[in-house]
Amino acid sequence: MKNFDLLEPKSASEACQMLAHYGEEAKALSGGTALVKLMKKRLVHPSYLVDLKGIRDLRYIQVDGEGLKIGALAKLREIETSPAVRGPFAAIAAMVHLIGSVQIRNVGTLAGNLCLADPAADPAPLLIALGAHIRVCGPAGERVLPLENFFTDFYSTALEGNEVVMEIQVPPPPQRSGISYIKHTLRASFDLGIVGVATVLTLEDGICRDVRVVLGGVSTIPQRVKGPEDFLRGKTIDQAAIDRAAQAVADEVDPIQDVRASAEYRREMVRVEVGRGICRALEQVQGRKG
Amino acid sequence: MTTRELRFKVNGEAYTLQVEPRKTLLEVIREDLGLQGTKLGCGGGECGACTVILDGKAVKSCLMLALDARGKEVWTIEGLVAGGDLHPLQRAFVEHGAIQCGYCTPGMIMSSKALLDENPHPTAQEIKDALAGNLCRCTGFTKILEAVSSVAGRTERK
Numbered sequence: 001m002k003n004f005d006l007l008e009p010k011s012a013s014e015a016c017q018m019l020a021h022y023g024e025e026a027k028a029l030s031g032g033t034a035l036v037k038l039m040k041k042r043l044v045h046p047s048y049l050v051d052l053k054g055i056r057d058l059r060y061i062q063v064d065g066e067g068l069k070i071g072a073l074a075k076l077r078e079i080e081t082s083p084a085v086r087g088p089f090a091a092i093a094a095m096v097h098l099i100g101s102v103q104i105r106n107v108g109t110l111a112g113n114l115c116l117a118d119p120a121a122d123p124a125p126l127l128i129a130l131g132a133h134i135r136v137c138g139p140a141g142e143r144v145l146p147l148e149n150f151f152t153d154f155y156s157t158a159l160e161g162n163e164v165v166m167e168i169q170v171p172p173p174p175q176r177s178g179i180s181y182i183k184h185t186l187r188a189s190f191d192l193g194i195v196g197v198a199t200v201l202t203l204e205d206g207i208c209r210d211v212r213v214v215l216g217g218v219s220t221i222p223q224r225v226k227g228p229e230d231f232l233r234g235k236t237i238d239q240a241a242i243d244r245a246a247q248a249v250a251d252e253v254d255p256i257q258d259v260r261a262s263a264e265y266r267r268e269m270v271r272v273e274v275g276r277g278i279c280r281a282l283e284q285v286q287g288r289k290g
Numbered sequence: 291m292t293t294r295e296l297r298f299k300v301n302g303e304a305y306t307l308q309v310e311p312r313k314t315l316l317e318v319i320r321e322d323l324g325l326q327g328t329k330l331g332c333g334g335g336e337c338g339a340c341t342v343i344l345d346g347k348a349v350k351s352c353l354m355l356a357l358d359a360r361g362k363e364v365w366t367i368e369g370l371v372a373g374g375d376l377h378p379l380q381r382a383f384v385e386h387g388a389i390q391c392g393y394c395t396p397g398m399i400m401s402s403k404a405l406l407d408e409n410p411h412p413t414a415q416e417i418k419d420a421l422a423g424n425l426c427r428c429t430g431f432t433k434i435l436e437a438v439s440s441v442a443g444r445t446e447r448k
Binding site for chain 1: 334353355405420
């Protein structure tokens, strides 16, 4: 790694000032599992690291009237095991469990994962499907944006160079909702997903009131797909409808191809896992009915 | 080159070092402290050969800046031997034939120790989940899992 100076702001605004001052020469550091790896490979070579870990009161995980709130320094393992990430938010803990390995989750943060914006990352699709927001702080103050608008390209986000993430907010899912996240990988553990499918399905009187399906690993950014919304909303969900919706998604996407999988394989896995995701979400909500 | 002070504890002993910010914890452990039981494998946080325990949590030391260990406590494989006796995990790995080339072994044992310290009675799936970040190219994993299972449930010394 190229050598650098480690800067240690005591507040978010101090961190933003440092990032603004050093511009392209500085990067923000939280857990470091992504950044240190990129620096070792010399893909990035900042002369200054702004270490956010000294900023107080950013490591919380709590539920209040508005939903689940996760501070920017909360580690993935803390989220996975937190008593706050249960009940309506349990699917989030189940998804975090699929990320990397214990050692990575002990160090890496959710905010850092989102800022890296790897197209195959697991949190983004589920959090987008749940309508999450992200609160960021810059020299001009704070702003909150829908997570759906946070990702701009692969490894790129709407975060300005002088901004830091403060919090991720997830509203409670609507009543009578089933939530699933499926990570399609080659091996059972540790891999980045080839395709990730997040599904949030809401029923009312047996009819699908709303459905949101967001894919990871298929495009350069998480992709919310229209197929399920077009085919299932306002209708009774049966297997034929699920199959049509899944096929529509497979037709709708234009998958990337990379060392992990071809575009055709991804397209087929999208079809299979979208179908499974809807079935699992449906079972979940129907299970609660009984 | 500018250095910064690193005060931390390794295997129960306090150290004060001057390190460059770019040094990883793995480099400091192996090169500055001469503790070479912890291995460099992939260098990218994927194989787990560099696993150490930091404040009770298993971490990949090749992806951790040494300065991120300031004020903290690190345990490496060398720290498991007490008074010349092997730790029960080490003994179990030997007895179960869970070691072939031995390169993954320190990392496997540290991940296992971190698991058992937090969860003394893990299920078979919990053991697998805890070791998911440690790769072995020799053994096929089965004997490693058997070795860890054999220690799980026994409440001998940590």
